[in-house]
Amino acid sequence: MAMLIDGKAISAQIKDELKEEAAHLAAEGRHVCLAVIQVGSDPASSIYVGNKKKACDYVGIESESYELEEHTSEQELLSLIDRLNGDDKVDGILVQLPLPGHIDEDSVIRAIHPDKDVDGFHPESAGRLCIGEKGFVPCTPAGIIQLLKRSGIEIEGKECVVVGRSNIVGKPMALLLLRENGTVTVAHSRTRDLREVTKRADILVAAVGKPKFITAEYIKEGAVVIDVGIHRNEDNKLCGDVDFDDVKEKAAAITPVPGGVGPMTIAMLMSNCVEAARK
Ligand code: NDP
Incomplete structure (x- = not known):
């Protein structure tokens, strides 16, 4: 069974750190x-x-x-x-x-x-991220980097595959992994033979927007699987872009839905707000 990457616990830790920082700023x-x-x-x-x-x-x-x-x-x-x-x-x-x-x-x-662009969606923020300058980073991909780092998962030199190329998740995710010295491939709906691409990944980020799209046959044994998707099933339960039950025995580590990437997005929004105030 893969290690569960606990977004709830990590986001709580980040919010506690930010609480201290916000209190320091308030004292000033x-x-x-x-x-x-x-x-x-x-x-x-x-x-x-x-x-x-x-x-x-x-x-x-x-x-x-x-x-x-x-x-x-x-x-x-x-x-x-x-x-x-x-x-x-x-x-x-x-x-x-x-x-x-x-x-x-x-x-x-x-x-x-x-x-004041705490969502990190302004073209200037996107441009800064692209050229490696300091600036606001979109919260979901920023949260994923924190999940990896705080779970002790090294990015440098790893094969990273991001499925999805939206401006709010896929593209900034790819740029952040590159910034951390990963070897990055971005896949999308026009990618030929997606399975062959995703099976190369040491770290696979699924931001496809399709429920349970990534099954065990898309991943390499021992991969780290990050699931960005959030969907509500017919039975009113939440699921991600990854078929968790199918993948969990093959992956080395995986984020659950709920309780994985989701809570990190809000924690990183808080982080961007504190950063904005520090400026
Ligand atoms: P988008 O719909 O904007 O992007 C989806 C991407 O997946 C596109 O780049 C698309 O390719 C690609 N794609 C679609 N179908 C396929 C396919 N069959 N094979 C390969 N690639 C495919 O979604 P977002 O990036 O906004 O969000 C992705 C997921 O993450 C959603 O489930 C969303 O709900 C969730 N989400 C979760 C957040 C959180 O806080 N946890 C925050 C934001 C999003 P193409 O560009 O070619 O169309």
């Missing part, structure tokens, strides 16, 4: 503050926003909530972001995605000042 008169904007009332988004606020409370980060009506115009949202960009009290700005269809997400992401 710098209270960390995150502005959270939600447009509309999509139930899943409301749960994510609620969890982020809960984590802020735990770490000692002040969260300012902006709950805007579904029909809010793009201009109104951009004006709010502009005001928050200019507010010295606000360290980070988070706009919960997805946005209603009449609002252009790219324009909104670009409107957030790069110094």
